[in-house]
Structures are given as structure tokens and as C-alpha cells.
Amino acid sequence: MEQVDSAAAVKSPFRLFTQRRFLPFFVTQFLGALNDNLFKNALLVIVVSTAVAGSDSSTNFITNLAAGLFILPYFLFSTTAGQLADRYDKALLIRRIKLTEILLMMAGCYALWLGDVPLMLGVLFLLGVQSAFFGPIKYSIIPQHLDSNELLAGNAQTGMGTFVSILLGTLIGGWLVTVEQGPIYVGALAIVFAIIGWLSSREIPDAPGTVAAQQGKLNLNPLSETARNFRLARQNPTVFYCIISISWFWLFGGSFLTQVPNYAVTVLNGHPTLISILLAAFIVGVAIGSLLCHRVSKGEVEPGLVPVGALGLSVFAVDLFFTTSSYQAANPIVAAVLPSDFVSLSGGLHVMLDLMFIGMFGGMLIVPLYSMIQQRTQGDTRARVISVNNIINALFMVTGALLGILFLSVLSWTIPQFFLAVGVINTVFLGTIFVLDPIFIQRFFAWISKAPSPD
Numbered sequence: 001m002e003q004v005d006s007a008a009a010v011k012s013p014f015r016l017f018t019q020r021r022f023l024p025f026f027v028t029q030f031l032g033a034l035n036d037n038l039f040k041n042a043l044l045v046i047v048v049s050t051a052v053a054g055s056d057s058s059t060n061f062i063t064n065l066a067a068g069l070f071i072l073p074y075f076l077f078s079t080t081a082g083q084l085a086d087r088y089d090k091a092l093l094i095r096r097i098k099l100t101e102i103l104l105m106m107a108g109c110y111a112l113w114l115g116d117v118p119l120m121l122g123v124l125f126l127l128g129v130q131s132a133f134f135g136p137i138k139y140s141i142i143p144q145h146l147d148s149n150e151l152l153a154g155n156a157q158t159g160m161g162t163f164v165s166i167l168l169g170t171l172i173g174g175w176l177v178t179v180e181q182g183p184i185y186v187g188a189l190a191i192v193f194a195i196i197g198w199l200s201s202r203e204i205p206d207a208p209g210t211v212a213a214q215q216g217k218l219n220l221n222p223l224s225e226t227a228r229n230f231r232l233a234r235q236n237p238t239v240f241y242c243i244i245s246i247s248w249f250w251l252f253g254g255s256f257l258t259q260v261p262n263y264a265v266t267v268l269n270g271h272p273t274l275i276s277i278l279l280a281a282f283i284v285g286v287a288i289g290s291l292l293c294h295r296v297s298k299g300e301v302e303p304g305l306v307p308v309g310a311l312g313l314s315v316f317a318v319d320l321f322f323t324t325s326s327y328q329a330a331n332p333i334v335a336a337v338l339p340s341d342f343v344s345l346s347g348g349l350h351v352m353l354d355l356m357f358i359g360m361f362g363g364m365l366i367v368p369l370y371s372m373i374q375q376r377t378q379g380d381t382r383a384r385v386i387s388v389n390n391i392i393n394a395l396f397m398v399t400g401a402l403l404g405i406l407f408l409s410v411l412s413w414t415i416p417q418f419f420l421a422v423g424v425i426n427t428v429f430l431g432t433i434f435v436l437d438p439i440f441i442q443r444f445f446a447w448i449s450k451a452p453s454p455d
Contacts, residue, residue, distance in 0.1 A: 015153075020205060022146065024203035025094075026158065026161055027197070027200040029161065030161040031194070032134060033166060034172075036070075038169040038173040039123070040070060040124060040169075040173070041177075042173040042182075043124060044063055045174050045178065069121055070127065073125065073131070074128070074131075074132045074135070077133060078132050078135065078226075079225035080218075080225070081134075081137075081383075082385075082387030083225065083384060084218075085209075086209055086382070086383045087218070090144070094137060094141075094201045095204075098194065101130055102191065104127055108120065108190060109188060110187070135387070136390065139158075140382040141204075141207045148375070151301060152300065152301050152368070152371050155367050156294045159286065159290045159367055163359075171276055171279075211380075212380035229388045232388070236377070238437055239376050239377060242376075243385075245433055247389070247396035249313075249362055250393045250397050251396040251397060252400075253282075253358075253362055255422050256282065256355075256422070257279065257282065258400075258404060260275060260355075263416075266415075267324060267328070269334050269335050269336070269337055270336070270342060271339070278351075278352065281353075282355045285355065285357060285361075286359040287363065288356075288360045289360035289364040291363075292360065292363070293309075297368075302368055303440050303443040305368045306440045308444070310427075312357060313362060314426045316357040316361065316423075317420065320423075321416045321419055321423070323347055326346070326350075331347070
């Protein structure tokens with residue numbers, strides 16, 4: 001491990017970008033997430049814009065099928081991925097995964113060129129498999145390459161990069177596929193990104209597995225191994241509550257991001273270009289929050305930031321409901337509002353700020369939680385515990401989609417009312433977590449009184 005000046009690490013989290021211990025990994029994971037979203041959103045635009053499914057109901061079916069196919073591998077393969085990441089060199093595994101990505105993107109380019117939706121869906125499923133195998137490595141390799149006082153900075157940069165790559169992939173894929181010969185350009189760009197990601201992965205320093213993990217038997221049964229890994233995760237209650245809290249944020253954030261397109265066009269009467277601006281506001285907020293938590297905690301992993309993030313999520317979700325009502329009352333006859341006009345309308349800028357602050361407090365919530373998991377798990381089981389996190393994340397994201405269907409389709413609530421409900425539920429859910437594990441509230445009061453952290 002390269003020697004670092006701990007004081008410099010605390011002052012500037014961006015210093016990690018000058019380190020071989022972090023930069024190649026960051027570039028690799030950034031381009032991987034970008035590629036996933038680039039291809040997925042290009043596929044969705046093709047399905048919707050060409051009416052390839054033949055009817056609205058069929059189009060909706062394919063759209064939801066695509067989402068399901070991408071998330072299904074997390075349930076099927078996360079436990080195996082966790083075992084492999086604990087047993088073998090993580091850097092070597094990443095390089096092999098990136099080689100696979102190049103082949104998948106070649107197949108994806110061919111499918112896009114043909115306009116073959118079933119083949120695109122097959123490629124999307126395999127991209128989900130690749131992501132499921134990369135997931136446990138992503139957060140278990142960071143503690144092997146970074147010092148303890150760098151964990152928060154590393155997780156902040158990684159979290160920021162993940163959300164920015166999601167935004168860029170969504171925007172580039174959705175736009176590029178609509179130009180002439182666009183599908184071919186999307187496929188070619190995906191191949192280029194995959195190759196760059198593989199080249200970057202070759203510079204990631206070795207991250208060998210542990211002897212204890214290698215001595216265990218590889219269990220390919222996802223059911224029994226999932227049960228075993230759940231027991232591992234529950235050995236430390238704080239770790240398990242961190243996992244549940246992270247998963248809740250993915251439900252919370254996913255509920256908002258999924259509804260933003262309809263919210264922008266049908267509730268705010270905005271032009272479709274407003275969708276990208278609102279998504280960008282949320283993503284910028286996550287980036288700010290991720291970096292801010294490093295600054296306010298002086299680079300230390302601080303559980304006391306988690307209640308701050310939780311409270312901020314609820315406050316600005318509820319505020320978004322009331323701001324939307326005020327916006328609609330003040331601007332009753334506007335239609336197809338462009339982003340440049342939206343910010344000048346009464347309540348428009350307030351809506352954007354609400355979304356940005358929701359993202360910001362979300363970043364302040366999840367970065368300490370990931371860091372706590374890394375600190376409080378053993379190296380020989382860390383990847384398997386993180387695989388449990390990924391499975392529960394996926395389960396909560398599916399639950400979030402079902403909640404959206406329940407509130408918006410079955411109960412016929414409006415999107416702002418749905419945002420309000422999620423904000424209120426957030427208070428109850430995370431409040432319960434804080435009661436079950438008092439460390440978050442205890443550290444909050446210790447932090448604001450500048451008490452030293454316990455050993």
C-alpha cells in the first residue's frame with residue numbers, strides 16, 4: 001500500500017484520484033455503471049419510440065421485463081459472487097469481469113444494429129449477471145487498498161461516481177439512440193467504454209483473498225448460501241441495520257427517480273427536457289452530500305451523520321409535496337415549460353432545490369453506512385456480507401416499484417402524494433432502526449458535542 005499523509009487525506013478527498021490504489025478502480029467501476037445504463041436506456045427508448053411491442057400494454061410489459069431481467073441476477077448470483085470475492089484476488093476477478101463486458105457489448109452492438117429486442121433483453125440480463133458479480137468486489141476491495149482514515153473519502157467518491165454514471169448513461173443512451181444510425185453509435189460507444197474499463201482494471205493493484213475464505217467449500221446453492229450469508233451479516237447487529245438502512249435509501253431514491261419523468265411532464269407541465277434537469281439536480285445533490293459528509297466529519301467514519309441524512313430526506317420529501325402544490329396553484333395554465341423558463345416560475349427553483357437536497361441528505365446517509373459495514377466486517381467474510389447487502393438492496397428496489405403501483409395505480413394517489421407518503425414512511429422506518437440500534441443517535445449527540453469516538 002502506498003504511504004499517505006493522513007492529514008492531507010482528511011483535507012482533500014480528491015487526493016485519492018492521484019493514487020494508483022484508487023483511480024484505476026474508480027474509472028473501472030464508473031465506466032461499468034455508465035455502460036449498464038447506456039445500454040439499458042437505449043433499449044427502453046427503442047422499445048417506446050418505435051412501438052416495437054405493438055401496443056401500449058406490450059410496451060409497458062417489455063419495459064418492466066427489462067427492469068426485472070437486470071435485477072434478477074442479484075438474487076441468483078450475489079452469494080456466489082461474494083464467495084469468489086472473498087476467496088480470490090479481487091483485482092484479477094475485476095479484469096476477467098471487464099473482459100466479459102467487452103464481449104457482451106459486442107453482442108449488444110450487434111443486437112442494436114439488428115434492432116433485435118429479444119437479443120437486447122438477453123444481453124441486458126447478462127449485464128445484470130456481470131454487475132451482480134462485480135457488486136461484492138466493489139465495496140470489499142476499498143478497505144484493502146485504502147487506510148482506515150481514507151474509507152469515508154473512498155466511499156464518497158465511489159458513491160458520487162455511481163450516481164453520476166447512472167445520470168450520464170441515462171442521458172447519453174436516451175439521446176444518442178434517437179439520432180440517425182444512433183443504435184450503432186450506442187453499441188460502438190459501449191464497446192469503447194468497455195475496452196477503456198478493461199485497460200483501467202489492469203492497473204488495479206492486487207487484492208488477494210484470505211486463507212480462511214479459501215479453506216471453505218464453495219457453495220453454489222444460492223438458497224443455502226444466502227441463508228448462511230444472512231447469518232454472517234446478522235452476527236453484528238449494527239452491520240445488519242446498516243444494510244437495511246442502505247436498502248431503504250435505494251427504495252426511497254428509486255421511488256423518486258422512477259416517478260421524475262411523469263412528475264416533470266404531467267405534474268409540473270414541463271417539456272420533456274425538464275426531466276434531465278430534475279434528475280441532474282438529484283444527482284448533483286448526492287455528489288455534494290457524499291463529499292460534504294467527509295468534510296463535516298473530518299474524514300472519520302461518523303455514525304452520527306446517519307440521523308442527519310434521515311431527517312433531511314423526510315423534511316425535503318414533505319416540503320416537495322407542499323412546494324408542488326404551490327407551484328400548481330401559481331402556474332395553472334403553463335404547458336411544455338422549458339428548463340430555462342421553469343426556474344423563473346413561482347416555485348420552480350424551489351422544486352429543483354428540494355430534489356437536490358433530497359439527494360444531498362441521501363449521500364450523507366449512505367456513505368457512512370457503507371463505511372461502517374467495511375470497518376465492522378472481517379476481511380475473510382466482507383464480500384459475502386456485502387453480497388447480502390446487494391440482495392436486500394434489490395429486494396427493497398422491487399418493493400419500491402410495488403409501492404409505486406399500489407399508491408399510484410391501485411389507490412390512485414397523485415405523484416406528489418406518493419412523495420409525501422414515502423417521506424413520512426422514511427421517518428417511521430429509519431426511526432425504528434435508530435431505536436433498535438442506539439449507536440446512531442448516541443454518536444449523533446457525541447458528534448455535535450465534539451466528543452471523541454469510542455474505540
